[in-house]
Amino acid sequence: MTVGAYRKYHYRPQNNWQAIKMEDIRAILAQRLSAKGLESNETNLFIRDVLRVIASSPEMKADTINSKLNVLGWPNDYTDYGTIELIKACYQDG
Numbered sequence: 001m002t003v004g005a006y007r008k009y010h011y012r013p014q015n016n017w018q019a020i021k022m023e024d025i026r027a028i029l030a031q032r033l034s035a036k037g038l039e040s041n042e043t044n045l046f047i048r049d050v051l052r053v054i055a056s057s058p059e060m061k062a063d064t065i066n067s068k069l070n071v072l073g074w075p076n077d078y079t080d081y082g083t084i085e086l087i088k089a090c091y092q093d094g
Contacts, residue, residue: 022090029086036078046074050087 033043053068054060062081070076 025086026090029083029090032083032086033078036083038078046078047087047091049074050079050084051091054084054088054092 030040030043033046034040038046049069049072050065053065053072057064062079062084065084066076066079069079
């Protein structure tokens with residue numbers, strides 16, 4: 001993702017700071033997962049597994065999450081810190 005594209009999807013000033021809409025974050029997440037090779041029909045399964053792993057220990061580091069997902073059959077290259085944080089932002093309560 002280029003710096004310009006990154007800035008486009010983050011906070012942007014408009015009189016006051018305006019937060020990004022949740023659908024924009026979900027679009028970024030879908031685009032990221034697709035770019036990593038995840039098929040659209042696998043996306044919900046992957047997100048479900050990430051959330052299940054995170055639920056066991058919310059402060060878990062990305063490396064630990066990756067190793068647990070790898071045991072479930074997901075390749076390590078699907079997950080990184082940014083992707084995990086996007087999933088948390090979109091789907092976790094509170």
